[in-house]
Amino acid sequence: MTAETPGVRREFMKGNEAICLGAIAAGCRYYYGYPITPQNDIPEYMSTHLPPLGGTFLQAESEVATINFVLGTSASGKRVMTSSSGPGISLMQEGLSYMAGSELPAVIVNISRSGPGLGGIAPSQGDYFQAVKCGGHGGYKMPVLAPHSVQEMYSLTMLAFDLADKYRNPVMILGDAIVGQMKEPFVPTPYIPAVTTEKPWALTGCAGRSRQHIKSLYLKDNAIEVHNWKLHRKYQQMQAEEVRAELYRTDGARIAIVAFGTAARVSKTAIQWARREGIPVGMLRPISLFPFPSAQVHAVARDVDALLVIEMNTGQMVEDVRASTPFHDRIRFLGKPCTMPTPEEILEEVRRLAVEIFPAEVRA
């Protein structure tokens, strides 16, 4: 069922709004945020649509406060979301570390902009490291999902809530100004919960049970070591069960693009054009950036002559690609920091690669 199927109810919305629709469908009734471009459609939508549903929208005094509102509501056992962009996500890192340490679920949306610093409001994938390697202290992980369409902004948000509850862990949606601001049709598929929503650990007052705590401080004996190994096992389980990637026209491909989000979306057009020219090119699109689809990257790298990593930064995910496969000499990189690559630019790069890798065939 796609947006093109006749007779299916479709919505025509911005990606940012589709995130809100997905969150509400997944039962999220609490949203906290602070204004920052290019994600303001999210708090604006939530402030309009949550109160009539009996939900709560609250604008915080800072992103530091925002993530701690989220922490408190999550500790209460409710589904809760916040969104921001790079500078605001930086301010949330403290809270994210505490939430990971305290094992609290929530969905955090980063509609990223260019940086570092105040940077600009142009689309960028410069927050890959911060999201995937986790910018807070102490060493933790969180699932990171990278939508490349408005449809995925909707459906991956629903998935993010399930993953957050399944692992009792924050989950990040990593988008950018393009996928957040663009409008396209999508199908608001019904939400089917993949996990139980019961949260016996939530702090609801100790009626009929002994008191409970949500905490990340472990001072006694080797308690913090035990806690770290427990978290580590959880992250290993994520790596075993939550890898998501799309293979796009990899049949017979000798060049494989590796790209996520907006860069992958643009690459699809370039791949169609290149295929028409007879260049056997396809794409591996990581949907989960953590866990990273390392095995899939290696499997593709084995079968092609070149892996072309395309990112809207100067090279971040490419390090994870290198770590996934020993075929380092096959890895090429095309970076467009703080702007969107055009299909023409990608096509040009693919053509250049084709000439370099199989000159005789191309000339023929």
Place this chain on the structure above:
Amino acid sequence: MKAQVKEPFTRQVFWRPKSLVDVRTHFCPGCHHGIAHRILAETIDHFGLREKTIGVACVGCAVFLYDYIDVDVCEAPHGRAPAVATGVKRAQPDKFVFTYQGDGDLAAIGTSEIIHAANRGENITVLFLNNTTYGMTGGQMAPTTMLGQKTATSPYGRDFKNDGYPIKMTELLATLEGTAYAARVAMCTPAQIRTTKEAVKKAFEMQRREMGFSIVEFLSTCPTNWGMKPAEAQQRVLGEMSEYFPLGVFKERQQADCL
């Protein structure tokens, strides 16, 4: 509550509050945290709130609140307790939500969170323990440190030219529209302890009646980091501390003020 041995012709007039866990605390001799904890537990019992209370612990000596008070407790990052409490209260408006914060936590790193929680009239209760120093980290200068006070990071005494002045948070918060109740108390004498208990009850009452943000500041000792004997520390609270940080009620909203 421990079983008490009843002697003939005696009557039990003193017992451990139900909400106070029967364990030894980590607090130093002469520290007032223990008194404040007991008053908190007694007040929870007084209103029968034990099973519907969620406490928010700060970073500092008071972080072990969850070991001592027999209620659900959430730990907050340093200074963020009012924001965490906001998240809890918004999700569970029918529950009783309090924070327990020290002066480093509330008056330095958490200034933004406390001011905006008060200004929103967030219906939570804040118990604020001011001992003019960072106790847990070893007695460094706090925003509440008195002028001339020597600490680990003001070894020559706090000098306003370098460090500014000790901040009076409760007076500041009392100026905000959202604040329903703001009082400063001490716990050096039985009479002061009785006054303190009344103030904490008032603060609880504000939340129970949904009248808005309430805060009680406890002037407290830190004999270990002040380098004083408990009795000397007590005298310091009664003397120079109470002179600079006057005791009293700075704001008390009446029911009729709440529209």
